[in-house]
Amino acid sequence: MQFSAKEDIQAPITAVFDMVADFERFERMAMRRGVDVRRVVEPNEPGAGACWDIEFKVRGKPRRVSVELAEFERPTQMQFVFAGKGMTGMTAIELLPLSQRHTRLGIEISLTAQTLPARLLLQSFKLGRSRFRRQFQLRLNEFARELEERYLHGA
Numbered sequence: 001m002q003f004s005a006k007e008d009i010q011a012p013i014t015a016v017f018d019m020v021a022d023f024e025r026f027e028r029m030a031m032r033r034g035v036d037v038r039r040v041v042e043p044n045e046p047g048a049g050a051c052w053d054i055e056f057k058v059r060g061k062p063r064r065v066s067v068e069l070a071e072f073e074r075p076t077q078m079q080f081v082f083a084g085k086g087m088t089g090m091t092a093i094e095l096l097p098l099s100q101r102h103t104r105l106g107i108e109i110s111l112t113a114q115t116l117p118a119r120l121l122l123q124s125f126k127l128g129r130s131r132f133r134r135q136f137q138l139r140l141n142e143f144a145r146e147l148e149e150r151y152l153h154g155a
Helices: 013-020 025-032 117-128 129-153
Strands: 002-009 035-039 051-058 061-073 077-084 087-099 103-112
Touching: 002 129, 013 087, 013 103, 013 129, 025 035, 025 051, 087 117, 103 117, 103 129, 117 129
Parallel strands: none
Antiparallel strands: 002 103, 035 051, 051 061, 061 077, 077 087, 087 103
8 A cells, every 4th residue: 555645845955854854853742642662773873774663552452663764865865664563664755845945745655464464454544545645645734834833933
């Protein structure tokens, strides 16, 4: 299963990349939402090789996922690969400069199931695909507006 979304942000590409690469901020946000996040490997500099173990609940069942930052090319792209019980996936984040003060943020997510329970879970996602895509685009829009605010106010 694959889905993607794009959003334009009124901020320079380097500022957007730095905000998107603020992993500590995302870790804190996830923990506030009840997700257990543990950084396993932290390279000397932010970049490829960083790894996290993440535990969260989906439909009342605990899920554990290992995430690795596979690609980190400042200021244009990041790629995360993840694997959990019976499921693997990839998230690609791509930044495209539209002008000196505008950047297009694109996110593509792909999921693959290896086991029957994972296929059933993925099938349930596919059944609600249009609603899921709308929610994903809405969240990306909210995230883009938050990045613009952070850039304007220097936070």
